[in-house]
Amino acid sequence: MVDRTVLTDAVMTHQDDLFQPFEPGEGLRAQSVRGGALSMIAQGAKFASMSVTTILLARILTPEDFGIVAFAMAFVSIGYLFKDLGLADATVQRPIITRAQVSNLVWWSGLIGLGVAALLAGASLVIGVYVGDRRFVPVMASLSLLALFGGLTLQHQALLRRRMRFRALAVVEITASGLAAAAAIVAGLLGVGVWALVLFQLTYAAVIAIGVWIAAGWLPSRPSRGAGASRMLLFGVHLTTSNSLRILIHSLDKALVFWKGSAETLGYYSKAYNLLILPIQQLTLPIHGVAVAALSRIAGDAPRYNSYYRRGLLMLASAAFPGMGWFVVSANHVIPIALGDQWDASVPLFRLLAPAGLATALDASVMWVYVTSDRADRQFRWGVGSTIVAAVGLLIGVNWGAAGVATALSVVLMGSRLAEYPYCFRGSGITLGTLGSALWRPALATALAMGAAWLVSGRLPTAMSDVPSVLIEGGVFGVAYALVWSLAPGGLGEVRHALSLVSDLIPGRSAR
Numbered sequence: 001m002v003d004r005t006v007l008t009d010a011v012m013t014h015q016d017d018l019f020q021p022f023e024p025g026e027g028l029r030a031q032s033v034r035g036g037a038l039s040m041i042a043q044g045a046k047f048a049s050m051s052v053t054t055i056l057l058a059r060i061l062t063p064e065d066f067g068i069v070a071f072a073m074a075f076v077s078i079g080y081l082f083k084d085l086g087l088a089d090a091t092v093q094r095p096i097i098t099r100a101q102v103s104n105l106v107w108w109s110g111l112i113g114l115g116v117a118a119l120l121a122g123a124s125l126v127i128g129v130y131v132g133d134r135r136f137v138p139v140m141a142s143l144s145l146l147a148l149f150g151g152l153t154l155q156h157q158a159l160l161r162r163r164m165r166f167r168a169l170a171v172v173e174i175t176a177s178g179l180a181a182a183a184a185i186v187a188g189l190l191g192v193g194v195w196a197l198v199l200f201q202l203t204y205a206a207v208i209a210i211g212v213w214i215a216a217g218w219l220p221s222r223p224s225r226g227a228g229a230s231r232m233l234l235f236g237v238h239l240t241t242s243n244s245l246r247i248l249i250h251s252l253d254k255a256l257v258f259w260k261g262s263a264e265t266l267g268y269y270s271k272a273y274n275l276l277i278l279p280i281q282q283l284t285l286p287i288h289g290v291a292v293a294a295l296s297r298i299a300g301d302a303p304r305y306n307s308y309y310r311r312g313l314l315m316l317a318s319a320a321f322p323g324m325g326w327f328v329v330s331a332n333h334v335i336p337i338a339l340g341d342q343w344d345a346s347v348p349l350f351r352l353l354a355p356a357g358l359a360t361a362l363d364a365s366v367m368w369v370y371v372t373s374d375r376a377d378r379q380f381r382w383g384v385g386s387t388i389v390a391a392v393g394l395l396i397g398v399n400w401g402a403a404g405v406a407t408a409l410s411v412v413l414m415g416s417r418l419a420e421y422p423y424c425f426r427g428s429g430i431t432l433g434t435l436g437s438a439l440w441r442p443a444l445a446t447a448l449a450m451g452a453a454w455l456v457s458g459r460l461p462t463a464m465s466d467v468p469s470v471l472i473e474g475g476v477f478g479v480a481y482a483l484v485w486s487l488a489p490g491g492l493g494e495v496r497h498a499l500s501l502v503s504d505l506i507p508g509r510s511a512r
Contacts, residue, residue, distance in 0.1 A: 042170035042177075049181035050200075050278060051338070057188045057196055058339040063267030065194040068133060070270035071258055072140035073201075074251035075127065076120055076147070097162075103220035106155045113151020120144035133263065135194055142198050149205035156216040157208075164293050165215070172211030180204035245383040246363070249390045249413075253405050256398040260405075269402045271339065272349035276327075276357040283319050284364040287312060291364075295372040302429040305372075309430055313365045313438040314494070320361040321446040326477045328354045329453040333466040333473070349402060355410035359417040366417070366424045373428050382423060386416040441488050449480035 058066075124140035160169050184200035192199075254273075258266045291312045298304045327334060331350045335343055370379040390412040397408025421435055456476045460469055485491045 042173035045174040046177040046204075047279060049177040053181045053184045053200055054274075055338055056185055058271075058343065060188045061193060061196065063271075063342070064263045065197065065267075066271060067258075067263035067265075067267035068131075068135055068139055068194055069143075069197045070254060070266055070274075071131065071263070072124075072136060072143050074254045075123065075140065076143045077251060099221065102155055102159065104223050106220040107223045109151040109154050110148075111151070113148045116147040116151075117144045120147060139194060139198055143201060145202060146205050149202075149209045153205075153209040153212055155220075156212040156218070159216055159218070160212060161293050164290075166290070168215040169212070172208060172215055175211060176204045176207035179207050245387040249387060249394070249409070252391060253394055253409050256394055257402045257405050260398050260401055265402055268343065268345040269349055269406070271343060272335075272346040272353055272406075275335065275338075275346070276324075276350060276353050277360060279323060279327075280320060280357055280361045283323075284316065284361055287316055288364045288367065291368045292371050295368055299372050299374075306429055306434055309365075309368065310434050310438045312368065313435070314442070316361065316365060317439050317442040320358065321442040322449065322477070322481050324354055324358055324361075325446040325450045325481075326453065326474060329450055329457060329477065330470050330473045333470045337466050337470065349406050352403060352406035353410060355414045356406070359410075359413035362417050366420055369424050369428050369430065375428075378423070382420055386412075386420070390416065441485055441491060441494065444488065445481045445484035448484045449477045452480040453477040 121141040121144045124137045124144070127140065128134075128137035157169065160166075180200045180203040183203045184196045187199050188196035254266060254270060257269045261269075291308075295305060295308055295312075298308065328351055332344075332347050335347050335350065339346070367379070370376055390409075393408040393412040394405060397404035397406075400407075422432060425431060425435075453473045453476050457469070457473050460472065485494075
């Protein structure tokens with residue numbers, strides 16, 4: 001028979017680990033590398049499940065089905081961001097935190113999620129009048145539950161990230177991805193139409209919520225006064241408002257496309273946008289989680305902070321830049337392969353949106369600094385100004401339809417990102433030289449590799465099918481990228497350093 005005292009002590013020890021203060025940083029590199037690898041695996045599983053689901057459902061559903069869900073998600077995404085008021089990152093970046101503080105934040109997040117879900121469900125009735133499609137109201141009302149699931153998820157997820165328990169998070173996310181994909185595909189084959197897309201979103205969110213509570217093994221206590229959560233709330237308000245302004249721009253473009261076009265036009269636009277943004281999110285989300293957890297632990301050590309930031313940005317750019325470049329070159333082959341010939345209208349929109357995707361990837365690198373240096377207030381001030389400029393740009397671009405909106409979004413987002421770096425770095429110890437040293441190699445290698453792939457693409461026989469064309473263009477791009485990187489000054493040194501990180505994937509190895 002199990003001794004209750006021993007079992008209770010084990011549970012309490014497990015819970016105590018969640019609330020331990022940050023350690024001095026011993027073994028941080030190994031923890032970061034393993035955490036990043038596990039997070040990338042989890043995000044890869046999610047991306048694979050979404051890709052398989054999209055590929056299959058694109059052949060079953062219509063562009064109008066995807067357009068209805070995309071339009072609903074444009075509003076749900078704004079509300080979904082307010083579900084936690086930025087309290088997840090507030091928990092991760094705090095060096096010292098108590099059970100009472102996190103318990104209060106759990107209640108706050110849950111109540112906010114419930115309130116946001118109710119507001120979104122109510123808003124669906126009003127927006128549905130404008131849309132004129134009887135499916136819209138129940139679809140958006142159902143998707144509003146994402147806010148509730150998210151509110152119940154965030155603090156437990158944040159506690160696991162704070163203690164860098166990325167293995168547990170990876171298991172939960174992989175499980176959720178697989179179950180969501182299976183549910184959506186089965187539903188699509190059964191002929192439920194647009195509800196297959198809704199079911200994917202809801203299944204994934206529900207399984208994540210249940211999984212992180214089980215993985216954390218901690219239940220919040222009743223709300224209490226004087227727990228010291230007010231500073232965290234202020235940090236969260238600034239962070240959430242800044243992020244909501246970014247989401248607003250990514251929702252405004254879709255609303256404008258729908259306004260000037262139709263659900264079908266938005267279906268083409270949103271599919272191009274999703275094919276661009278979803279791979280970026282699969283890359284930036286795991287890196288962001290690890291970067292915030294790692295940089296928060298060494299925020300007071302300027303040289304080490306600067307070095308870790310540069311490595312994180314180099315890793316981000318080395319994956320995002322070539323991925324984006326290759327996809328732009330081969331979009332006219334990749335999109336028909338993945339979605340079918342009926343989605344050809346998404347190809348030019350994808351290429352016009354590529355700079356916007358690049359700016360979105362780089363957005364993670366400024367958020368690392370704002371969050372880990374406890375300067376969400378500065379992020380808020382920049383967000384207000386840049387949102388006004390972006391909104392004006394989109395309102396001008398919509399006069400040329402979906403292509404004009406895509407072009408305007410790329411111009412305003414890339415311009416804003418480049419201008420934001422000097423403002424973001426001020427007082428952080430990071431310089432523009434650090435930025436340049438991290439970005440110039442992947443940027444140069446990507447540009448020259450794209451040129452080589454374009455030259456080869458133009459000489460391929462017009463009768464050649466999409467699959468061999470993609471393989472040839474991808475091969476040329478990959479070889480050119482690797483050659484330019486290796487031949488660039490210091491390139492081989494960076495490659496050797498990257499290879500040295502492989503040893504940190506082995507648990508138990510000492511790390512620097």
